[in-house]
Amino acid sequence: MKGDCVISCQFEVPYRFRVYFTEGVLDRANNVLREVLHAGGDRRERLLGVFDEAVVTANPALIDDLTTYLGETNIALVCAPVVFPGGEALKNQPMAVNEICALIERYKLSRHSFVTAIGGGALLDVVGFAAATAHRGVRHIRLPTTTLSQADGGVGVKNAINAFGKKNFIGTFAPPFAVINDSRFLESLPPAEKRAGYIEAIKVGLIRDADFFFEIERMTEALNRFEPGAIRRLVRRCAELHVRHIATSGDPFEQGSARPLDFGHWAAHKLEQLSSFRLRHGEAVAIGIALDVIYSREAGYLATTEAQRIVSLLNELQFPLFVPEMLDFDKLLVGLDEFREHLGGDLTITLLKGIGRGFEVHEMSRDLVARSVAELRERDRALVAAG
Numbered sequence: 001m002k003g004d005c006v007i008s009c010q011f012e013v014p015y016r017f018r019v020y021f022t023e024g025v026l027d028r029a030n031n032v033l034r035e036v037l038h039a040g041g042d043r044r045e046r047l048l049g050v051f052d053e054a055v056v057t058a059n060p061a062l063i064d065d066l067t068t069y070l071g072e073t074n075i076a077l078v079c080a081p082v083v084f085p086g087g088e089a090l091k092n093q094p095m096a097v098n099e100i101c102a103l104i105e106r107y108k109l110s111r112h113s114f115v116t117a118i119g120g121g122a123l124l125d126v127v128g129f130a131a132a133t134a135h136r137g138v139r140h141i142r143l144p145t146t147t148l149s150q151a152d153g154g155v156g157v158k159n160a161i162n163a164f165g166k167k168n169f170i171g172t173f174a175p176p177f178a179v180i181n182d183s184r185f186l187e188s189l190p191p192a193e194k195r196a197g198y199i200e201a202i203k204v205g206l207i208r209d210a211d212f213f214f215e216i217e218r219m220t221e222a223l224n225r226f227e228p229g230a231i232r233r234l235v236r237r238c239a240e241l242h243v244r245h246i247a248t249s250g251d252p253f254e255q256g257s258a259r260p261l262d263f264g265h266w267a268a269h270k271l272e273q274l275s276s277f278r279l280r281h282g283e284a285v286a287i288g289i290a291l292d293v294i295y296s297r298e299a300g301y302l303a304t305t306e307a308q309r310i311v312s313l314l315n316e317l318q319f320p321l322f323v324p325e326m327l328d329f330d331k332l333l334v335g336l337d338e339f340r341e342h343l344g345g346d347l348t349i350t351l352l353k354g355i356g357r358g359f360e361v362h363e364m365s366r367d368l369v370a371r372s373v374a375e376l377r378e379r380d381r382a383l384v385a386a387g
Contacts, residue, residue, distance in 0.1 A: 018178045019155050019243055021236055025143065025182040026065040028072065033141075036178045037075050037114065040139060044074045045113050048103055049081035050127045052119025055145045056083055058188035062118070075114065078107035086120045088277040091161045091168075100130035104138060111135050114177070118143040120193075121153035121281070125171070128159030132174035139177040145185035147197025147231060148282055151238035152204075155179050157246060166338060167269045181239065183232050194226050196282030198317055201238035203289060206310065207263050208241055210356025213313075220316050262339075263350040263358060264289035267326075270335030274325040286319035287326070287376070294372040295364070296352040306355055315383070322380035326373050336364060 022032045037047075049066055056062055063081050070077055082103065090096055104115065115138050117127035124142050131140035144154030160171025186194065198216070205213030215237075216223070222230035245261055268288035272279055279287075293310045296302035314321060326332055340347040350358045 015175055017157075017175050017243065017247065019239055020178065020180045021183070021232075022180060023183050025180050025184075026062070026069045028069065032180055033069065034073055036141060036180065037073055040112065040114070040177070043112065044076070046078045046107065046109055047075050047114040047116055048078050048100070048107065048109060050100060050115065050117050050119075050123065051081050051083045052086035052123045052145060053083050054086050055119050055185065059185075066118075078109065078113075079103065084119075084123060084126070086123045088122050088162075088272070088281070090122045090126055092277075094161060094163070096126050097130045097133075097161060100127060101134045104130070104134040109134075109138055111138055114139045114141055116141040116143065118145060119149075120144070120146040121149040124149055124154050125159050125168075126161060128174065128176065129161055129171055132159050132172040137174060140174070142176045142179045143185075144179065144181060146189060146193055147186055147195075147235055148193075148200060149197075150181040150186070151197040151235045152200035152242055154181070155239045155242050165273065167272060181235065183228065183235075186231060186235075187228065191226065192280065194231065195223075195317065195319075196280055197231075197235060197238070198223060199282045199286045199289065199314075199319060200242075201234045202310075202313065202317075203263050203285065204238055204241045204245075204261070206289070206293075206352060206355060207261075207350060207358030208245070208356065210354075212237055212241065213355050217309075217313055220313065223317060264292050266335045266339040266349060267291050267332065270332055270338065271323060271325050274328060274331055275323065279323060279325075283320055286314055287321055287323065290314055290319075290321040290376055291326075291369070291372050292349070292351055294375050295368055298368045298371055299351070299365070301359075302352045302354065306352075310355070311379070320380075322376045326376070329370060329373065332373070333366065333369065 020032050022030060024030050025033055047070065051063065066081065067077060084090055084096055115127060115131040117124050124144060128140055131138045142154050144150040157173050157175040158171060159174055160168035163169040202213065202216060205216060216234065219230045223234065242261065264285050265288055268284035271284045271287060272281060290311055293302065293307050297304055297307035336347060346362045348360050348362060349364060351361055353359050
């Protein structure tokens with residue numbers, strides 16, 4: 001219309017996204033954290049430390065080590081570090097976010113200050129969300145302490161908590177100031193937690209890098225023995241592939257309808273909810289990947305030999321591939337609606353045409369999902385019968 005006016009411009013905001021790999025991050029001779037803090041400028045700033053209770057229990061000197069380490073920098077702790085119980089239950093409690101924000105306000109932290117989280121993926125999500133929203137963004141440093149968070153969740157740009165019965169309903173896209181993966185934290189993990197991160201590496205190999213998938217196959221025995229070298233290799237390559245996707249996909253903040261790095265996750269997220277989060281995230285993703293692999297074969301996309309190869313690797317790495325919650329079929333399928341709703345637009349699910357060859361579909365057959373669930377149930381029965 002005559003007289004209407006549109007002001008239009010396009011701008012880009014460069015961001016340096018840094019993921020460090022080290023051992024003994026709080027050793028006085030280790031300069032990685034010191035360099036990260038100094039990268040924020042030479043001004044004397046303050047830091048709020050938030051810890052995962054299980055990590056502190058496994059590493060009793062951790063809080064004292066942080067205090068000593070910071071004593072040799074120009075960064076001061078504003079108060080005694082905060083300790084929260086980790087695990088998914090933390091993401092169901094908005095009061096944890098409120099407590100962190102209240103401390104940021106009480107101690108007058110600014111956008112140039114630091115909020116550091118040392119823990120597993122759930123703690124990183126909660127602290128990251130608080131840091132991203134206080135003052136519209138306080139510098140956040142992540143120190144992931146599990147294979148799952150070092151390989152995947154901790155090296156991403158998302159933060160979220162659960163709400164309205166939905167996983168990750170409230171959150172932000174906010175890249176951390178830095179991520180520091182310290183392999184020493186992995187040594188004290190229980191076996192199930194060490195294993196959990198393997199599945200995200202398998203996932204990214206399946207959709208992005210066949211050679212990495214084949215390498216994981218070759219490392220199966222070493223991974224089942226939890227050999228540190230094999231775990232470090234898996235974590236580092238998985239993190240590298242995730243960061244590369246964020247930097248080069250053209251859609252780091254998921255403005256479109258696709259989430260290729262969430263292969264297998266539509267069912268995984270729903271199964272976590274249906275199990276009241278009894279099911280660990282890594283276990284749920286393994287089941288979701290197995291379901292979508294069988295579906296890809298049933299739909300004629302994936303060769304039978306490749307599907308069997310993938311499922312065999314999941315079995316060899318001792319992941320469960322069936323849980324009773326899958327039999328509540330109508331509720332399971334709600335996961336597809338929630339997956340679409342989360343991004344809006346068309347339903348977009350990543351499936352496989354081959355190992356290392358992910359592709360997208362915009363609908364899934366109820367009958368084929370049912371057949372895939374039934375097959376996984378029968379496979380589970382056969383494994384139980386075989387002892």
